[in-house]
Amino acid sequence: MNAIPVLTIDDVANLDGVLADFLKKAEAELTVVIDRGGNVISQYGDMTVMDVTIIAALAAGSFAATRELARRIGEIEFNALYHQGNGSHIFMNSVDEETIMITVFGPLTTVGLVRFYSTGTAQQVALLLKALQKANHGYTFEASDISVAPIFTDSAPEPTTPS
Amino acid sequence: MRNPGPLMSIINYASREIQFKIVYYGPALCGKTTNLGYIHQRISPQNRGDLVSLATAADRTLFFDFLPLNAVVIKGFVTKFQLYTVPGQVIYNATRQLVLRSVDGIVFVADSQWEKMEENVESFKNLEDNLAKQNMSLDDIPYVLQYNKRDLPNIGPVNYLEYVLNNRKKRVQSFEVVSSTGQNVFATLNAVSQILLHKFSKQSDSNRGPAAAAGAATPRQTQGVVA
Numbered sequence: 001m002n003a004i005p006v007l008t009i010d011d012v013a014n015l016d017g018v019l020a021d022f023l024k025k026a027e028a029e030l031t032v033v034i035d036r037g038g039n040v041i042s043q044y045g046d047m048t049v050m051d052v053t054i055i056a057a058l059a060a061g062s063f064a065a066t067r068e069l070a071r072r073i074g075e076i077e078f079n080a081l082y083h084q085g086n087g088s089h090i091f092m093n094s095v096d097e098e099t100i101m102i103t104v105f106g107p108l109t110t111v112g113l114v115r116f117y118s119t120g121t122a123q124q125v126a127l128l129l130k131a132l133q134k135a136n137h138g139y140t141f142e143a144s145d146i147s148v149a150p151i152f153t154d155s156a157p158e159p160t161t162p163s
Numbered sequence: 164m165r166n167p168g169p170l171m172s173i174i175n176y177a178s179r180e181i182q183f184k185i186v187y188y189g190p191a192l193c194g195k196t197t198n199l200g201y202i203h204q205r206i207s208p209q210n211r212g213d214l215v216s217l218a219t220a221a222d223r224t225l226f227f228d229f230l231p232l233n234a235v236v237i238k239g240f241v242t243k244f245q246l247y248t249v250p251g252q253v254i255y256n257a258t259r260q261l262v263l264r265s266v267d268g269i270v271f272v273a274d275s276q277w278e279k280m281e282e283n284v285e286s287f288k289n290l291e292d293n294l295a296k297q298n299m300s301l302d303d304i305p306y307v308l309q310y311n312k313r314d315l316p317n318i319g320p321v322n323y324l325e326y327v328l329n330n331r332k333k334r335v336q337s338f339e340v341v342s343s344t345g346q347n348v349f350a351t352l353n354a355v356s357q358i359l360l361h362k363f364s365k366q367s368d369s370n371r372g373p374a375a376a377a378g379a380a381t382p383r384q385t386q387g388v389v390a
Contacts, residue, residue, distance in 0.1 A: 012177035037265025038229075038245065039182045042175070051212050053231045057245065058215065064261035132311055141237050143364040151234045151242075151356045154205045154349040 007132065008135050012042060015127055019044035022121040026114045028105035029088075033125055035098055036060055041129070050104070059102045078135055080118075082111055096126045174240065181199035182243045183359055185352075186262055188290050189272035191251030192283035192313040194342040198272065199246055201345045202352060206232065225233045226250065227262050234356065244356060251286070260293050268359040270351055272342075273328055275318035284327055301331065305358040308337040309351045314344070 007015070019031050023045050030045035038060035058142055067077045080093040091103045091114045101122050103114050133150050174181050196216065203214040210233045217226035221282040227246040235242055249259040271290065273283040294300055310324050321339060329337055336354050340347040 001214060006174045006176060006383070008176050035186060036249075037266060039184065040175075051231075053212055053243070053245065054215055054229065056249075057229045057231075060264075061217075061261065064264070065226070065258070068257060141364050143361055145237050146360045146364060147235055150204060150349070150353045151360075152202070152210075152232065152349055153350055154345065155207055156279060 007042065010048070011128070011132055015042040015125065016044055018121060018124045018128065022103075023116050024039075025075060026105070027109035028102040028103045028114055031121075032056060032102045033095065034060055034100050034102065036064065036100060041099065045104075055076040055102065055104075057088070060100065063092055063094075063100050080115065083103060084111075084117075091118065093122055095122045096129065099126070133160060175180075179240050180243055181237070181342065182245065183247050183267040183356075184265055185249065185268040185355055185359070186266045187246065187248045187270045187272055188259070188263075189251060189309075189311075190274060190279060190286040191253070193251060193272045193274040193279070193283075193286075195248040195251065195272050195339075196228050196340040196385045198270070198309075198311075198340075198348050198351070199228050199248055201348045202232075202246070202343060203230055205345065226258060235287055237360070244361070246352075247281070256289065256293070259289070260296060263293055263297060263299075266304065267298070268355045268369075269301075269304055270309055270355050271306060271328070272311050272340075273324060275310050275312045275324065276315055277317055277319050279320060280327060283324075287328055289349050291315075302333070305355060305362050307351060307355045307358070309340045309347075310337060311340045311342050313339045313346075314341045327367070 015033065019033070023029075024029055028045070030043070030047060030050075030052075031056060032043040034056040034058060035041060038055045038057040040052055049157075062083075063077075063081060065125045066081060070076065070078045077094070080091065082092075083090040087110065088099065088104060088106050091105065093101050093103075095101050101118060103118060105111075105114055187198055189370070199214060203211060212231035215229040217228070228246075230246040232242055232246065234244055247262050249255075249262045255285055266334045269290070271287060273279075273287075284326065291301060308329055310321060312318065321337075325334075325337065329335060335389070336358075338347045338351045338354070340351060342348055351364075
């Protein structure tokens with residue numbers, strides 16, 4: 001087994017640079033790179049409007065769920081998915097076998113522009129992640145670093161004050 | 164040597180977070196969603212996100228339930244646990260496979276009622292099969308067993324559940340639980356989280372050679388918790 005893979009400060013800066021450039025060109029609001037298990041690898045843009053963790057979990061599920069649909073028409077999977085809303089939309093595209101890129105955008109841009117720039121961005125992200133795996137960085141901690149106290153505690157809900 | 168399977172947890176040095184994925188697995192209607200519902204209800208709101216439940220109109224899990232939790236800080240890094248359930252119904256096996264992707268820890272929830280024993284065993288076998296398809300094995304993944312619905316009258320004894328479910332070479336911790344009242348729900352979650360963290364610390368040690376690995380914490384063996 002390997003140590004836990006690590007994104008160093010430099011890795012994050014490099015990824016952020018690529019994602020920032022993409023958001024600027026595509027005029028999108030937020031982009032998140034996730035693994036296919038739903039874990040967030042990197043994110044850039046306006047993160048105040050939504051819980052990125054939940055977006056990542058649902059997007060990974062959505063991407064995987066449509067794989068079976070793709071198989072029915074002779075494809076291995078769809079390379080990209082687009083969810084169209086009234087004002088906000090989500091575009092997802094495959095980065096590599098393990099990674100997906102999600103882009104949230106609004107009325108300032110078009111799906112065509114997002115799709116166009118996301119293709120090149122995905123290739124750049126894939127190269128960065130490949131280099132990361134080769135770099136073999138690893139985060140380590142000792143068993144003694146883990147507290148013996150319960151990690152999660154069952155706390156009763158706050159009593160409601162009578163009105 | 165076996166392929167280690169998909170990428171597991173990843174650490175972001177910029178956000179100083181470690182993410183772990185725990186999956187609640189088990190047969191239909193065994194109480195997986197009830198576990199997450201209780202945890203969501205009782206954990207401090209600043210340490211949790213929203214509980215996302217993709218269920219049918221009849222409250223059966225269609226896709227998965229998802230609950231993100233923030234936990235302890237280790238060496239300056241916040242640990243984030245993402246809890247998932249799988250749909251228990253037999254037909255949703257493809258969904259179970261995708262939820263298991265990059266899993267770090269598993270809680271197998273068994274229904275203690277006599278008439279559910281066959282479904283428990285089938286679901287456990289299904290878990291082993293689905294992990295094998297992703298080049299993973301229960302030999303490598305931290306997991307605990309939860310014997311749920313201990314408050315019902317028609318339940319099998321714990322010894323029997325241990326005999327049918329906890330019979331792998333390495334026996335694991337098991338918990339008697341009543342998820343509807345929360346009895347031992349947190350004990351189960353804490354146990355799998357602790358084992359998971361120790362596994363990663365051990366994993367780190369193993370990179371430094373056999374001598375260091377030998378000194379690492381050993382996983383705890385079977386421990387029945389009776390309320």
